[in-house]
Amino acid sequence: xxxxxxxxxxxxxxxxxxxxxxxxxxxxxxxxxxxxxxxxxxxxxxxxxxxxxxxxxxxxxxxxxxxxxxxxxxxxxxxxxxxxxxxxxxxxxxxxxxxxxxxxxxxxxxxxxxxxxxxxxxxxxxxxxxxxxxxxxxxxxxxxxxxxxxxxxxxxxxxxxxxxxxxxxxxxxxxxxxxxxxxxxxxxxxxxxxxxxxxxxxxxxxxxxxxxxxxxxxxxxxxxxxxxxxxxxxxxxxxxxxxxxxxxxxxxxxxxxxxxxxxxxxxxxxxxxxxxxxxxxxxxxxxxxxxxxxxxxxxxxxxxxxxxxxxxxxxxxxxxxxxxxxxxxxxxxxxxxxxxxxxxxxxxxxxxxxxxxxxxxxxxxxxxxxxxxxx
Amino acid sequence: xxxxxxxxxxxxxxxxxxxxxxxxxxxxxxxxxxxxxxxxxxxxxxxxxxxxxxxxxxxxxxxxxxxxxxxxxxxxxxxxxxxxxxxxxxxxxxxxxxxxxxxxxxxxxxxxxxxxxxxxxxxxxxxxxxxxxxxxxxxxxxxxxxxxxxxxxxx
Numbered sequence: 001x002x003x004x005x006x007x008x009x010x011x012x013x014x015x016x017x018x019x020x021x022x023x024x025x026x027x028x029x030x031x032x033x034x035x036x037x038x039x040x041x042x043x044x045x046x047x048x049x050x051x052x053x054x055x056x057x058x059x060x061x062x063x064x065x066x067x068x069x070x071x072x073x074x075x076x077x078x079x080x081x082x083x084x085x086x087x088x089x090x091x092x093x094x095x096x097x098x099x100x101x102x103x104x105x106x107x108x109x110x111x112x113x114x115x116x117x118x119x120x121x122x123x124x125x126x127x128x129x130x131x132x133x134x135x136x137x138x139x140x141x142x143x144x145x146x147x148x149x150x151x152x153x154x155x156x157x158x159x160x161x162x163x164x165x166x167x168x169x170x171x172x173x174x175x176x177x178x179x180x181x182x183x184x185x186x187x188x189x190x191x192x193x194x195x196x197x198x199x200x201x202x203x204x205x206x207x208x209x210x211x212x213x214x215x216x217x218x219x220x221x222x223x224x225x226x227x228x229x230x231x232x233x234x235x236x237x238x239x240x241x242x243x244x245x246x247x248x249x250x251x252x253x254x255x256x257x258x259x260x261x262x263x264x265x266x267x268x269x270x271x272x273x274x275x276x277x278x279x280x281x282x283x284x285x286x287x288x289x290x291x292x293x294x295x296x297x298x299x300x301x302x303x304x305x306x307x308x309x310x311x312x313x314x315x316x317x318x319x320x321x322x323x324x325x326x327x328x329x330x331x332x333x334x335x336x337x338x339x340x341x342x343x344x345x346x347x348x349x350x351x352x353x354x355x356x357x358x359x360x361x362x363x364x365x366x367x368x369x370x371x372x373x374x375x
Numbered sequence: 376x377x378x379x380x381x382x383x384x385x386x387x388x389x390x391x392x393x394x395x396x397x398x399x400x401x402x403x404x405x406x407x408x409x410x411x412x413x414x415x416x417x418x419x420x421x422x423x424x425x426x427x428x429x430x431x432x433x434x435x436x437x438x439x440x441x442x443x444x445x446x447x448x449x450x451x452x453x454x455x456x457x458x459x460x461x462x463x464x465x466x467x468x469x470x471x472x473x474x475x476x477x478x479x480x481x482x483x484x485x486x487x488x489x490x491x492x493x494x495x496x497x498x499x500x501x502x503x504x505x506x507x508x509x510x511x512x513x514x515x516x517x518x519x520x521x522x523x524x525x526x527x528x529x530x
Binding site for chain 2: 093094095098106
């Protein structure tokens with residue numbers, strides 16, 4: 001009996017380790033890197049809190065499509081572009097501070113909705129391949145974004161200030177300064193404890209989104225999304241409008257990504273017009289996966305754990321690399337390699353799990369059939 | 376009936392967002408305010424500068440201006456409130472004046488002539504739009520290093 005218990009306990013522990021292999025791996029990496037990096041706990045805490053405020057909202061925007069069974073929304077980049085368009089216009093209109101941030105968020109919403117509708121419709125035409133479709137759509141829309149920002153702004157869309165415009169008279173410069181919005185959200189209501197700044201308002205906004213997601217899961221639409229996520233055909237038979245539900249999931253995710261991008265960029269204080277959005281989806285998805293999420297299952301807890309572990313590695317890796325090898329670029333390469341590596345690992349694990357489940361179901365069916373034949 | 380309610384709800388949400396956006400555009404309009412301590416001729420009369428003016432905005436000193444000097448501050452909204460410590464003559468007594476000036480929405484940079492404002496002249500006399508120096512010709516940003524079309528550089 002006790003040996004069975006031990007065996008069961010061991011198996012459970014092994015399962016737990018297997019299911020949480022990515023966060024465990026990151027905890028190990030961080031545990032090794034933190035002492036080597038030589039950073040003080042106060043510095044690390046400060047950095048982590050800043051990055052949590054900056055990134056959590058964006059990563060939370062990924063949860064709803066996962067709930068609807070659409071996997072990791074690489075199309076969140078579309079929302080990020082909408083947020084950037086809002087910020088460019090607000091910077092040109094010289095709306096500063098918190099009103100500027102709110103206005104940029106409001107401007108981003110219609111763009112996000114339109115892009116989300118387009119993305120959702122396209123994804124409905126590529127069911128089962130949403131992630132790669134979203135990834136390619138983001139490249140396609142990036143081209144459109146460049147057309148608008150590089151050629152239409154200043155020529156068709158009025159842009160007044162030469163500090164934003166390219167010297168040729170149209171198009172937006174590579175970098176737009178958001179100095180008059182920089183960390184306004186983070187500094188309002190911020191509290192300082194022992195040299196550590198806590199951006200209370202940013203956390204409150206992120207907390208509101210968490211509460212919204214928890215509430216949303218219990219609503220009729222949220223339940224529909226979960227049903228669609230589990231089995232589209234069963235959901236359709238139950239009278240759920242599958243396509244519409246999936247489009248709503250993507251639209252919501254895109255809108256939240258737009259708002260999240262505004263929060264992200266107000267913290268940074270400047271906008272790299274042509275590159276800010278390109279890697280954002282990748283890093284948000286990597287952070288979510290590091291937190292223990294998978295392609296078909298993610299929670300708010302995964303988001304927070306992911307932000308902490310992923311960004312802790314981002315902070316300590318260059319310094320650790322410099323200390324070990326004498327070249328900080330090694331740490332930079334390491335963190336980029338880890339970011340893409342973890343996405344690859346999660347996708348492989350997801351596919352393996354799916355195949356295993358499929359194989360198991362096939363075996364069960366075969367067994368049942370052979371039993372039937374035997375009778 | 377239900378669809379009518381949905382349309383009304385959506386229209387209400389759009390209207391609400393538009394109102395919020397409108398309010399933000401008014402209360403969030405940023406201005407750069409340049410404060411000049413320069414003598415001014417207006418209607419044939421010359422308005423002389425005080426010896427020294429110290430300008431405070433939100434309790435923070437933003438400029439200490441002697442004759443022909445210019446200070447700068449930024450403000451969000453349509454009004455700027457300043458506290459001026461004015462010394463008319465060298466070694467004279469300081470006089471404190473709290474002033475609030477309405478700023479026109481359409482101007483980014485606004486120059487305020489203090490002697491004219493303190494003399495109670497009309498807005499056209501003390502307030503003018505700041506004209507930034509024309510941009511120096513820059514190198515065209517489209518001239519980028521030649522790389523392959525996949526952005527792989529010289530790998």
